Amino acid sequence: MTIQITTTADKKQVLEEIAKKLLEERLIGCAQIIGPVKSIYWWEGKIVEEEEFLCFMKTKAELFDAVKDMIKDLHPYEVPEIIGIKAEMVSRDYELWLENETKNKPND
Numbered sequence: 301m302t303i304q305i306t307t308t309a310d311k312k313q314v315l316e317e318i319a320k321k322l323l324e325e326r327l328i329g330c331a332q333i334i335g336p337v338k339s340i341y342w343w344e345g346k347i348v349e350e351e352e353f354l355c356f357m358k359t360k361a362e363l364f365d366a367v368k369d370m371i372k373d374l375h376p377y378e379v380p381e382i383i384g385i386k387a388e389m390v391s392r393d394y395e396l397w398l399e400n401e402t403k404n405k406p407n408d
Contacts, residue, residue, distance in 0.1 A: 302359075302386075302387040302390045303384045305359065306381060307380055308354050309353055310352070310374065312353045314375070314376060318355070319357065321372060325403075326401065326402050327361040327363050327403065328357040329398040331355055331356065331357045332355070334353065337353070348402070357389075365406065366380070367384075
């Protein structure tokens with residue numbers, strides 16, 4: 301099953317480095333970085349407004365934990381956003397491409 305994982309960072313370069321490492325390890329098939337975007341959220345008891353960049357990554361559901369762990373290891377945030385969403389409808393060609401570009405199992 302194809303999933304999309306999102307994360308954010310205050311610097312585009314941080315997301316580029318994370319994406320490249322995940323790609324090198326064959327944990328994701330692609331990443332798209334957009335921004336800046338305005339993020340408004342609760343942090344340490346107050347509402348914070350920041351400019352961030354947003355990264356969308358595509359992978360297989362069975363690789364989520366490995367992707368999550370690597371993002372946590374590489375990300376400078378104390379609590380980085382790591383959200384995985386199952387893709388309900390994906391073209392068969394894209395799914396086959398993703399299957400061929402990522403690991404078959406987390407420890408391959």
